[in-house]
Amino acid sequence: MNPREPRAIGGYFELELAPSAATLHAGSLRFQSSRAAFLALLRSMRPTAVWMPWYICDAMLEPLRMSGTPIKRYGLDSTLRPQPVELARDEWFVYVNYFGLCGHQVSDVLSRFPRERVVIDNAQALFAQPTDCLATLYSPRKFLGVPDGGYLVTQQQIEMPTAIDDASLLRCNHLLTRLAKDAEAGYIDYAAAEESLKHQEPLRMSALTRRLLAGIDYEAVRARRVANFAFLHETLQRYNSFKFPYDPEAVPLCYPYFGAPSGLREELQAERVYTPTYWPDVASATGVPAFERDLPGSALFLPCDQRLSREDLFPIARRLLSRVA
Ligand SMILES: Cc1ncc(COP(=O)(O)O)c(C=O)c1O
Known part of the structure; x- marks a missing residue:
C-alpha cells in the first residue's frame, strides 16, 4: 500500500515500538x-x-x-x-x-x-x-x-x-x-x-x-551474538571438525558444529532447543559432491542469538560435550 497524504494525526494508537533510529545498510x-x-x-x-x-x-x-x-x-x-x-x-x-x-x-x-x-x-x-x-x-x-x-x-x-x-x-x-x-x-x-x-x-x-x-537496537544484537558465539567457540572448538579462522568482530548467525553425534539434534529438540538444518534439499540433489551431501545430516547449528545468555547456552554445550569429549 502506498502512503497516503496528509499523515493521519490523533485517534487510536498503533503498536508502540522503540523510536525509529537505526538503519543497517542505509544505501541498499x-x-x-x-x-x-x-x-x-x-x-x-x-x-x-x-x-x-x-x-x-x-x-x-x-x-x-x-x-x-x-x-x-x-x-x-x-x-x-x-x-x-x-x-x-x-x-x-x-x-x-x-x-x-x-x-x-x-x-x-x-x-x-x-x-x-x-x-x-x-x-x-x-x-x-x-x-x-x-x-x-x-x-x-x-x-x-x-x-x-x-x-x-x-x-x-x-x-x-x-x-x-x-x-x-x-x-x-x-x-x-x-x-x-x-x-x-x-x-x-x-x-x-x-x-x-x-x-x-x-x-x-x-x-x-x-x-x-x-526500531531495533543493532548494537545490542551485535554484542550479544558476538559474546554468545565466543562462549560456544571457546567451549566446543576442540571437538568441532569445522575449522575456521576465528574473527572476534564477526556477528554470526549460529555456531556451526560439523561432525555432530547422530541423534543429538532430536535430543535437543525434545528439550525444546530448536536447531535448523542448512539445507535438507542439498543432500538429495543429483550430482552433489560427497562433502555437501553429508553436511546437512552431520552438522548441528547451535543458536547464539540475542535472546540468549551464557546461562542458556551452558547446558546445551554440556550436552554436546557429554557426547564428544
Ligand atoms: C544463504 C541464503 N541466501 C538467501 C536466502 C533467501 O533469503 P530470503 O528468504 O530472504 O529470500 C536464504 C534463505 O532463505 C539463504 O539461506
Missing part, C-alpha cells in the same frame, strides 16, 4: 525478500549463466528458474572455500558468507574471480559490510524478529518494482504468537509465512517491515 535497495532482490538483479542484467554453490538453500535457485537463467554448480572444500571454476564471459559467481563466519573466504573469492561478476550472499551475515563487487544480498529476518525483507547493495541500475509489499501483516502471526504463547504455538504460522515468500515477483519492502527494522 529494499525488497520483500533477498531472493526477490536477486530476481530483480537477474532481470535487470541478464547474465548468460550463474555459478551457484551446491551448498545453498533452494530459495536462491528460485529466482534463477523464474528468470530462465542457466545454473552451473561448484563445490566447496572443507573450509568452505570454492573449488576452482572456469567462469566464462557474462557468467556470474555467487558465494554465501556461511553462518556470517566466512569473511576470509569472501576476500579469497574476490581475489580469484572478476569482482564485477561476483554476488555475495550475506543472508547469513547481516552485519557484514557490503563488498566491492556486482552485488551484496541480505535477509534481515534470519537474524531479527521481523516478518520479511531483503536488501540489495549494488552500483548497478536496477529496475525497481513500483508495487509495495502489502502481505507483511499476514506474516506477523508467528512473531506475536511466540510472544503471547510460545514457540510451538506459532510454528505453523511461521511455516506459512515462509511459504508465502516463495515464487513471488519482486516488490518494495513494506512500510511495516521498514518500521520494525528501524
Whole structure:
C-alpha cells in the first residue's frame, strides 16, 4: 500500500515500538525478500549463466528458474572455500558468507574471480559490510524478529518494482504468537509465512517491515551474538571438525558444529532447543559432491542469538560435550 497524504494525526494508537533510529545498510535497495532482490538483479542484467554453490538453500535457485537463467554448480572444500571454476564471459559467481563466519573466504573469492561478476550472499551475515563487487544480498529476518525483507547493495541500475509489499501483516502471526504463547504455538504460522515468500515477483519492502527494522537496537544484537558465539567457540572448538579462522568482530548467525553425534539434534529438540538444518534439499540433489551431501545430516547449528545468555547456552554445550569429549 502506498502512503497516503496528509499523515493521519490523533485517534487510536498503533503498536508502540522503540523510536525509529537505526538503519543497517542505509544505501541498499529494499525488497520483500533477498531472493526477490536477486530476481530483480537477474532481470535487470541478464547474465548468460550463474555459478551457484551446491551448498545453498533452494530459495536462491528460485529466482534463477523464474528468470530462465542457466545454473552451473561448484563445490566447496572443507573450509568452505570454492573449488576452482572456469567462469566464462557474462557468467556470474555467487558465494554465501556461511553462518556470517566466512569473511576470509569472501576476500579469497574476490581475489580469484572478476569482482564485477561476483554476488555475495550475506543472508547469513547481516552485519557484514557490503563488498566491492556486482552485488551484496541480505535477509534481515534470519537474524531479527521481523516478518520479511531483503536488501540489495549494488552500483548497478536496477529496475525497481513500483508495487509495495502489502502481505507483511499476514506474516506477523508467528512473531506475536511466540510472544503471547510460545514457540510451538506459532510454528505453523511461521511455516506459512515462509511459504508465502516463495515464487513471488519482486516488490518494495513494506512500510511495516521498514518500521520494525528501524526500531531495533543493532548494537545490542551485535554484542550479544558476538559474546554468545565466543562462549560456544571457546567451549566446543576442540571437538568441532569445522575449522575456521576465528574473527572476534564477526556477528554470526549460529555456531556451526560439523561432525555432530547422530541423534543429538532430536535430543535437543525434545528439550525444546530448536536447531535448523542448512539445507535438507542439498543432500538429495543429483550430482552433489560427497562433502555437501553429508553436511546437512552431520552438522548441528547451535543458536547464539540475542535472546540468549551464557546461562542458556551452558547446558546445551554440556550436552554436546557429554557426547564428544
Ligand atoms: C544463504 C541464503 N541466501 C538467501 C536466502 C533467501 O533469503 P530470503 O528468504 O530472504 O529470500 C536464504 C534463505 O532463505 C539463504 O539461506
